[in-house]
Amino acid sequence: MGDSTPLGMAAEDRVAYLLAGRFALIVALVGEDRRPYATRGWGLTVLPGRPAQVRLVLGSDDGPALQEGQGSRPIALTAADPLTLRAVQFKGRAGPVELATADDRVAVARFCESFFGVVEELEGTDRRLLERMIPDDFVACTVVIDELYDQTPGPGAGAALSGGSP
């Protein structure tokens, strides 16, 4: 996706700040028939270089939805801080689906520790209950980010942060 718009520094700072902390991750995929598919993400790693790319880990049962059709697939992912509810939505295209690597599994462990930790802290939820949501196995893909949106609840939700159009 060499033709994607470079992300502005201000937006990058905001995103980097969010992703450096504890966040929840939700994902939308789209089928060939434009049928949307909602799921959870289980790991997100920002990759160096341009265009902006992230490595996204999903449950293996999401693999078929991610693999539908030919070539890269449109994808949206929203990362939200459970404490402040500040949220950013990334939109772009997902590359080929691969089995999760050792690094991907480390990212999953890091994400679960962080996400479950904050939920446990905020709500007092038993971690063993939260762990019930963890998928059996994982797949991963690289997502090239084209657009960024502010997804924080409020009247400004959906405003383009950089490189995006509402």
Added chain:
Amino acid sequence: MCFEGAIPAVVATAAADGKPNVTFLSRVRMVDDERIALSNQFFSKTTRNLAENPQASVLLTDPVSYRQYRLALAYERTERRGPIFELLHDDVAAVAAMYGMQDVFKLRGADIYRVLHIEVVPGARSYEPEAAPVEQSGTRVDIGLLAALSSRLSRCPDLDTIVIATVDGLAELFGYQHSLLLLLDEGGTRLYTIASRGYENEGVGSEIPVGEGVIGMAAARCTPIRLGNVGDLSRYGQTVRRAYEDRGDIAPGYQIPFPGLTGTQSRMAVPAMAYGELLGVLVVESTKQLAYTSDDEALLLVVATLVGIAIESGRVPERPAAGASRAAGTVRTPKGERSTHVRYFEFDGSVFIDGDYLIKGVAGRLLWSLLRQYIDEGRLDFTNREVRLDPSLELPEFRDNFENRLVLLKRRLDERHAPIRIDKTGRGRFRLAIEAELLIESVPVGG
């Protein structure tokens, strides 16, 4: 349980060009066996996507088992009135009321979807029963216990004992360890706490305007409001409020000064009514998520009705006992040990004892009237009947709430361990107990 809103749902849509959108949802409600409704406050992109491509995918999580469900949906219509809209409107209004956003944070519409398919999302340890304990929420309605509470209330001779029997009964019989009973004031615009149990401070006399917060909303709508995720809603409400403040839609700094539990996760407020009129609100709170179910709501409604009828029955003017039309006592002002300074402000009827705020309004004027009679005439004994005729109390002619205010004053004096007490001496009669030398001072309006 997925529709309790304790764990935010996820909704995904896609534009005509196939570009997806994903966001969290504040509330999903079941419409019927085939349909659900999603609240639409800010869904600008979701709304536009639905106009182009009326399909959606929603991820719901059961807050008890943490089982996840993925629903494939077909968008049917948006409702802007009717029962489903009202249901979702109440959810949104409760959040708005918690943070003073009633004027700006409103439900735009209830989006109705037909459910095409439901799948259980697989998880590693999802549904092994031994994987983690699943706590059952809610209180099982036991008709025997309800009868016991009814019996306790029926034996209460006055409002003071009714309010205590209520909060004690909720704790002892049903396990509601944190409860509040608030009564509606004479003007019907504010609620004041008459009794509480399970809080660091009893908070007798603390007030909340009708329409504000969950409690005020329950009063304004005369309908129960049950929240099982107060923590989530608080964060959501604060975030939305901040966004409105940033845009200048509302002024910053709003706070509702009201006592409550630290770390409240569940709160239920139920109107107490009798003969078609609102008398007050009964509230229970818990630090546990989803502590209350529809069974608790039904139970509390029955309790609130019993309490409402008991209170309303107490309003019947008592028959004067023979020779008790004007009771009088002899003044014996204790002197020497200590003195207490009582300051009364005519402007709003507020009373301060040794510099600490005690009470205001009707209850404050009532105390001042009693103390003046004590100082001027040496009276200690009074009847409700004669005192309520005192024009300085400024009681309304209809539904004067005199007994409520007298009990509020009594409980407030007790709570503050004041050297002035009100002791009941019989039906419709009471005595002032003064344990200090009193120095009383009235501050006139503008003084």
